Amino acid sequence: MGSSMKLPLVFFFACSIFLKATLAEVTCEKLPENLCAFAIASSGKRCVLENSKNEDGDLDYTCKSSEVVAERFAGYIETDRCVAACGVDRRFAGISSDAFLTPDFTKSLCSPACYQNCPNIVDLYFNLAAGEGFFLPVLCEKQKWNPKHAMFGLLSSSGGAAAATVDDSFAPTPAPSPY
Numbered sequence: 001m002g003s004s005m006k007l008p009l010v011f012f013f014a015c016s017i018f019l020k021a022t023l024a025e026v027t028c029e030k031l032p033e034n035l036c037a038f039a040i041a042s043s044g045k046r047c048v049l050e051n052s053k054n055e056d057g058d059l060d061y062t063c064k065s066s067e068v069v070a071e072r073f074a075g076y077i078e079t080d081r082c083v084a085a086c087g088v089d090r091r092f093a094g095i096s097s098d099a100f101l102t103p104d105f106t107k108s109l110c111s112p113a114c115y116q117n118c119p120n121i122v123d124l125y126f127n128l129a130a131g132e133g134f135f136l137p138v139l140c141e142k143q144k145w146n147p148k149h150a151m152f153g154l155l156s157s158s159g160g161a162a163a164a165t166v167d168d169s170f171a172p173t174p175a176p177s178p179y
Contacts, residue, residue: 026075028065036063037090038078038121044071046124051093061093068127073120082118085111097128100139110140 028047031039039047045065054060083090087108088099099105108114115122122136129136 031063033061042075044074086114086121
């Protein structure tokens with residue numbers, strides 16, 4: 001009898017969280033700095049953490065909407081699990097493709113824990129990679145078999161993994177709801 005009562009309670013709890021999530025509007029400018037990076041506003045614009053020096057010379061951080069749109073993930077705040085699995089940091093001000101030059105970052109991004117479970121972060125870096133002229137799935141494949149060769153490909157003038165064309169068949173799947 002006790003176990004038959006648990007299912008309706010779990011279902012009610014899950015539905016109430018889902019309802020709360022669907023009613024909440026995600027606005028970058030209203031997010032605290034510890035949730036800003038890797039979040040996406042309800043408008044679909046990616047949030048970015050910006051820093052500026054205040055009158056005392058200290059850095060102040062502000063969450064702002066970027067012009068980069070990620071419509072598939074509108075209203076999404078990345079989970080701490082994915083931030084850790086992908087080797088990213090919410091305190092990064094801005095997003096840069098320079099991270100690809102760090103072997104540990106590329107290893108984390110291409111790991112199954114990140115690449116298969118964190119499509120928001122993978123989508124962001126997939127697009128950054130494409131903007132730099134290389135194809136993230138090819139880089140990850142090279143990283144798996146020969147990390148030094150993957151780094152050499154990035155540093156070479158040929159654009160590294162640019163031999164493959166970008167198409168939607170390799171684009172990450174939409175992120176699961178965090179609720």
